[in-house]
Amino acid sequence: MLSKRIIPCLDVKNGQVVKGVKFKGHEVVGDILELAQLYSEAGADELVFYEISASVEKRLLDVNWVSNIAKHIDIPFCVAGGIKSVADAAKVLEQGADKISINSPAIARPQLIKELHDEFGKQCVVVGIDSFYDETTGDYLVYQLTGDPNASSRTRYKTQQWVQMVQDLGAGEIVLNCMNQDGVRNGYDNAQLSLIRRMCDIPLIASGGAGTMHDFADVFKQSEVDGALAASVFHKNIIDIGQLKTFLNEQQVAVRQCN
Amino acid sequence: MIAIINTGCANINSVRFAFERLGVTPEVITDPAQLNHFERAILPGVGHAKVAMERLKQGGWQQAIAEYERPLMGICLGMQLLCDHTDEGDISCLGMIPGNVELLDVGKLTSPHMGWNNLAGIKPHALTKGLDETQQVYFVHSFAHKVNNATLVQGEYGSQFSAIVAKDNYAGMQFHPERSAKVGARLLQNFIDWQLP
Numbered sequence: 494m495l496s497k498r499i500i501p502c503l504d505v506k507n508g509q510v511v512k513g514v515k516f517k518g519h520e521v522v523g524d525i526l527e528l529a530q531l532y533s534e535a536g537a538d539e540l541v542f543y544e545i546s547a548s549v550e551k552r553l554l555d556v557n558w559v560s561n562i563a564k565h566i567d568i569p570f571c572v573a574g575g576i577k578s579v580a581d582a583a584k585v586l587e588q589g590a591d592k593i594s595i596n597s598p599a600i601a602r603p604q605l606i607k608e609l610h611d612e613f614g615k616q617c618v619v620v621g622i623d624s625f626y627d628e629t630t631g632d633y634l635v636y637q638l639t640g641d642p643n644a645s646s647r648t649r650y651k652t653q654q655w656v657q658m659v660q661d662l663g664a665g666e667i668v669l670n671c672m673n674q675d676g677v678r679n680g681y682d683n684a685q686l687s688l689i690r691r692m693c694d695i696p697l698i699a700s701g702g703a704g705t706m707h708d709f710a711d712v713f714k715q716s717e718v719d720g721a722l723a724a725s726v727f728h729k730n731i732i733d734i735g736q737l738k739t740f741l742n743e744q745q746v747a748v749r750q751c752n
Numbered sequence: 753m754i755a756i757i758n759t760g761c762a763n764i765n766s767v768r769f770a771f772e773r774l775g776v777t778p779e780v781i782t783d784p785a786q787l788n789h790f791e792r793a794i795l796p797g798v799g800h801a802k803v804a805m806e807r808l809k810q811g812g813w814q815q816a817i818a819e820y821e822r823p824l825m826g827i828c829l830g831m832q833l834l835c836d837h838t839d840e841g842d843i844s845c846l847g848m849i850p851g852n853v854e855l856l857d858v859g860k861l862t863s864p865h866m867g868w869n870n871l872a873g874i875k876p877h878a879l880t881k882g883l884d885e886t887q888q889v890y891f892v893h894s895f896a897h898k899v900n901n902a903t904l905v906q907g908e909y910g911s912q913f914s915a916i917v918a919k920d921n922y923a924g925m926q927f928h929p930e931r932s933a934k935v936g937a938r939l940l941q942n943f944i945d946w947q948l949p
Contacts, residue, residue: 563769588765591892665864
């Protein structure tokens with residue numbers, strides 16, 4: 494049976510892994526390769542690296558660390574940060590990344606999704622979506638350039654509308670980051686994720702809000718997502734990946750057991 | 753020495769690094785005349801079958817691979833190209849492994865089949881040593897080889913398909929051993945250790 498994926502997310506800035514709360518106030522948590530090795534050996538199913546300053550600074554991420562990860566890591570990994578063209582994506586994939594993820598550049602030019610699909614195949618193309626719940630209107634809104642609080646802004650899209658568009662353009666997977674939950678460890682936004690799940694035919698990855706092992710069980714059972722992404726609970730040693738897998742297995746969630 | 757056949761696909765490095773982690777330094781080759789200098793060879797592949805098969809033909813690889821008498825293993829699309837025919841682009845392939853590649857019938861599940869999944873029906877073979885049905889490997893594909901006599905190990909996602917195939921000195925893995933953690937490393941080691949009778 495296909496396993497639900499546990500995906501530690503490593504936000505990269507100036508060659509190191511950082512973590513902020515609600516996308517603000519970044520603090521350094523460690524070395525890229527050290528953390529990547531730690532998580533893959535602990536049983537992570539996949540890793541995601543976001544070079545958070547790349548899009549904001551209007552440049553491609555630094556591909557040097559990508560090849561270093563590919564040399565040492567034996568699980569799939571996805572890389573994001575300032576990928577704006579087929580040529581940019583080729584540079585990252587040539588270094589050994591399995592997938593590339595795009596966010597703000599896709600909002601600026603949605604056709605990029607189709608171009609990447611046509612060149613590298615659907616399985617390589619992940620679209621990250623930063624979605625903000627507006628309590629006053631009850632709308633889910635897409636934000637961009639969230640790597641920098643000064644550059645972060647609302648886009649013209651509602652989340653449902655953008656999810657439909659990226660699927661139609663050929664995305665192979667969606668990472669839905671629920672901004673209201675990010676870094677606060679109060680649980681995933683199952684209301685939003687369930688809503689998006691029903692309209693999403695491609696793999697959907699939940700992001701934002703993981704605080705306890707129960708949050709993971711809930712998101713797999715209630716929202717039927719394919720994977721759950723988390724950062725601070727792993728960076729701060731709040732949750733051990735091996736114990737999480739054992740717990741999920743007891744909860745009848747299909748996960749890969751590592752020995 | 754292991755050769756990695758480079759037909760211009762992007763995942764050469766992942767496979768090369770995986771062997772390097774096992775202490776073996778493969779050589780990436782672009783000329784079919786080099787193939788016979790190697791003890792074993794890997795045919796990787798990502799992308800569309802039609803494009804990849806064209807590249808093999810244009811590069812003169814068809815005959816070199818057919819005449820090669822030592823272990824040669826295809827990975828993912830590379831495995832599919834070793835079979836008789838694929839429905840992806842409706843093309844004849846290299847014909848080293850009997851059977852056809854068809855669109856995987858996933859039923860109500862999402863396609864492509866992407867992620868970690870189990871293996872089943874493991875037959876004894878040098879390539880399957882140490883493998884058991886509790887272990888998982890990493891798959892990314894939407895087409896698959898139909899189970900037949902060449903099937904060593906099966907996978908299941910909506911329907912059954914070949915996860916590992918072998919015929920004489922040719923073999924293939926539908927999943928990515930280079931991205932399948934310790935299980936994948938063991939399988940690549942099995943390939944390094946595979947001695948033909």
